[in-house]
Amino acid sequence: MASYPVELLQITHHYSGEPVLADVSLAFEANCVTVILGKSGSGKSTLLQVINGMIRPGTGTVKIFGEPISYKDIHTMRLQMGYVVQQVGLFPHLTIYENIALLGKVVHRPTDVIRKRVVHLMDMVKLPQAYGDKYPYQLSGGEQQRAGLCRAMLLEPPVLLMDEPFAALDYETKHTIYDHLLAIQKHEPRTVILVSHDLEEAQLLADNVVWLQDGTAKMTGDASVIRSIQESYRSGK
Numbered sequence: 001m002a003s004y005p006v007e008l009l010q011i012t013h014h015y016s017g018e019p020v021l022a023d024v025s026l027a028f029e030a031n032c033v034t035v036i037l038g039k040s041g042s043g044k045s046t047l048l049q050v051i052n053g054m055i056r057p058g059t060g061t062v063k064i065f066g067e068p069i070s071y072k073d074i075h076t077m078r079l080q081m082g083y084v085v086q087q088v089g090l091f092p093h094l095t096i097y098e099n100i101a102l103l104g105k106v107v108h109r110p111t112d113v114i115r116k117r118v119v120h121l122m123d124m125v126k127l128p129q130a131y132g133d134k135y136p137y138q139l140s141g142g143e144q145q146r147a148g149l150c151r152a153m154l155l156e157p158p159v160l161l162m163d164e165p166f167a168a169l170d171y172e173t174k175h176t177i178y179d180h181l182l183a184i185q186k187h188e189p190r191t192v193i194l195v196s197h198d199l200e201e202a203q204l205l206a207d208n209v210v211w212l213q214d215g216t217a218k219m220t221g222d223a224s225v226i227r228s229i230q231e232s233y234r235s236g237k
C-alpha cells in the first residue's frame, strides 16, 4: 500500500497544560492542495509546526513518506519541506536572488544549477529577472511573497507547507498569486498543506479540506465540505 507523504496519528499537544491539539489523525494526499481551515486559535499553525518537526507533539506520531520523524535528524527531513509564512522572512541584507538561492548554497548545489532553478522559478511566478538584484525593501508585499514562494521551492521539495501566506495581501494581489500557485501545481505538482481562515481561498485552491475546531479535526473531505464549513461559520458552532 502506498504511504502518504504526510500522516498524523493521534496527535495531542498542550501548551502549559492547555490542550491545543486533541487526538488529531490525518493523512494528506500526494500532490494535492489540502487547506486546513479554522478560526483564530483553533490550532492551525501548531499543526503545521508539528508536521515540520518544529514542535514535537506531546503524544502521537508524525510520519513523512511512511517514516516516523526522526527528531535527531530533523534538518535532513526539513529539506523535503518548503515552508512559507505570512511574514515572508526574506533576509533584508541579501538580494532577492541571494534570498531565493540560499538553501541551494547550504546543500552545496552547483552554482549553475541553482541559477537555472532561480530563473525558472522567478519566471513561473512572473517576477522580472532584474528584481534578482534588488533588496526585499524595494519590492511590494506581493512581490516579496512571490520571492518567498520561490525560495521555498528552490530544492523542489515534495511537500510545501504554507501558513496564511497571503493573509496580508490585497484582493487582486492574492488572486494573482493563487493563479501562480495553481500554475506551479500543474507544472510541478507537490503536496501542499495550506493553513487559512479564508473560505474563498479554500474554494479556489483546495483539492481537500480539513476543518479544525478547538484542536480537533471536525470535518475532512474534498472541497465540497466547504459548504458545510460555511454553515458552521455562520451559525457560530
Ligand SMILES: Nc1ncnc2c1ncn2[C@@H]1O[C@H](COP(=O)(O)OP(=O)(O)OP(=O)(O)O)[C@@H](O)[C@H]1O
Residues within 6 Å of the ligand: 015, 016, 020, 038, 039, 040, 041, 042, 043, 044, 045, 046, 047, 197
Ligand atoms: N508557544 C505558545 N505557547 C503557549 N500558547 C500558545 C503558543 N502558540 C500558540 N499558543 C496558543 O495555542 C492556541 C492555538 O494557537 P495556533 O497559533 O496554533 O492557532 P491558529 O489556529 O494558527 O491561530 P491564528 O489563526 O490566530 O494564527 C491559541 O490559543 C494560542 O494562544
